[in-house]
Amino acid sequence: MPVDRVPLTSTVRRLLAAGLALAALGVTACSQTDGGLQASPAPSGADCTVAKLPLKNPGRFTVATDEPAYEPWFSDDNPNNGKGFESAVTFAVAKELGFAAEQVDWVQLPFNSAIAPGEKSFDIDINQVTITPQRRQNVDLSAPYFATSQAVVTLEGGKLAGISSMAELRGGKLGAQADSTSLAAITDQVKPQVDPEVLDTNAAGIKALEDKRIDGLVVDLPTAYQMTSGQVDGGLLVGRLPAAGGKLEQFGMVLDQGSKLTPCINQTINKLQDNGTLAGLEGKWIDLPDVPELK
Known part of the structure; x- marks a missing residue:
């Protein structure tokens, strides 16, 4: 459906x-x-x-x-x-x-x-x-x-819940699928204070988020919305990342x-x-x- x-x-x-x-x-x-x-x-x-x-x-x-x-x-x-x-x-x-x-x-x-x-x-x-x-x-x-653009999913009550800026996002432990543009967005745009978790699949990313091994999972916006519509227990859509170079992916x-x-x-x-x-x-x-x- x-x-x-x-x-x-x-x-x-x-x-x-x-x-x-x-x-x-x-x-x-x-x-x-x-x-x-x-x-x-x-x-x-x-x-x-x-x-x-x-x-x-x-x-x-x-x-x-x-x-x-x-x-x-x-x-x-x-x-x-x-x-x-x-x-x-x-x-x-x-x-x-x-x-x-x-x-x-x-x-x-x-x-x-x-x-x-x-x-x-x-x-x-x-x-x-x-x-x-x-x-x-x-x-x-x-x-x-x-x-589309990239977006960040977290858990209700988590470290990234309620943030509104890239500066706040940089303080969290982020994760994304290996070889993905989501991972590239973390390293190239977010530039986090701690190294991101590199995950084999988005399913592994959901598990890492639910196990609280990461504070936020970066995926494309429609996938992020779907994850927070019942796929991730307590999932929360933090926001979307600025389009790199002003261009959508x-x-x-x-x-x-x-x-x-x-x-x-x-x-x-x-x-x-x-x-x-x-x-x-x-x-x-x-x-x-x-x-x-x-x-």
């Missing part, structure tokens, strides 16, 4: 819309320019069909994501049901390319394995992967399908580096953005409250 529908404030909606609008200008339908990769040639519409796509398994669309698959990105830990934002986006992309729902095969793959160098066993991976030049040294990352799908499939995925994502499909799915599955920014 989707998260409870909380009215999305005009401020947050403008931030998300601006992030995707800028992303559309910065990442064309058929290019990979960050990280030194050469631009891919623009495919013709006829090339972006099931019969002509360079697939791992002919006639099948193989999609990877992590397990457990959490809300609001997925629902009931079942990517194949089409519920949750990333599941719904995947099926929308598949449909646009000409796949029937039963031609989409989901496989489980840890986050770190998806972004590591080397040939992939999937056509695309979708798992809240932020687009960065560093990651594009190892894999292709598609045009963005979502934009953008999520992209992962593909083999230099994949011939990348241009068609980019073309499809941009079409779904232009025709309002992505905005509609975001409104259905990711409505957020007004979350204050830590100053």
Whole structure:
């Protein structure tokens, strides 16, 4: 089931819309320019069909994501049901390319394995992967399908409960998933007084928070909201971090580096953005409250 529908404030909606609008200008339908990769040639519409796509398994669309698959990105830990934002986006992309729902095969793959160098066993991976030049040294990352910021989760009555500034945040013991932009945000933006706890998964982060080994867990904003909507006992959303460089983070799908499939995925994502499909799915599955920014 989707998260409870909380009215999305005009401020947050403008931030998300601006992030995707800028992303559309910065990442064309058929290019990979960050990280030194050469631009891919623009495919013709006829090339972006099931019969002509360079697939791992002919006639099948193989999609990877992590397990457990959490809300609001997925629902009931079942990517194949089409519920949750990333599941719904995947099926929308598949449909646009000409796949029937039963031609989409989901496989489980840890986050770190998806972004590591080397040939992939999937056509695309979708798992809240932020687009960065560093990651594009190892894999292709598609045009963005979502934009967001980082946020901090703590426990009611904890050291970070009720804080409102980055200065106060620096005094806490923070944690984040290894190799994530959440961890980078801690080290590069927060600059805490004590070294952060590096965790294998967000599930391990929740455990560390509940065991009070850390004062705060840094994750993307929709995940933070979901965690404090019942996933974490006594969870409290402290606030969101300022956007690094004034730019929201953008999520992209992962593909083999230099994949011939990348241009068609980019073309499809941009079409779904232009025709309002992505905005509609975001409104259905990711409505957020007004979350204050830590100053």
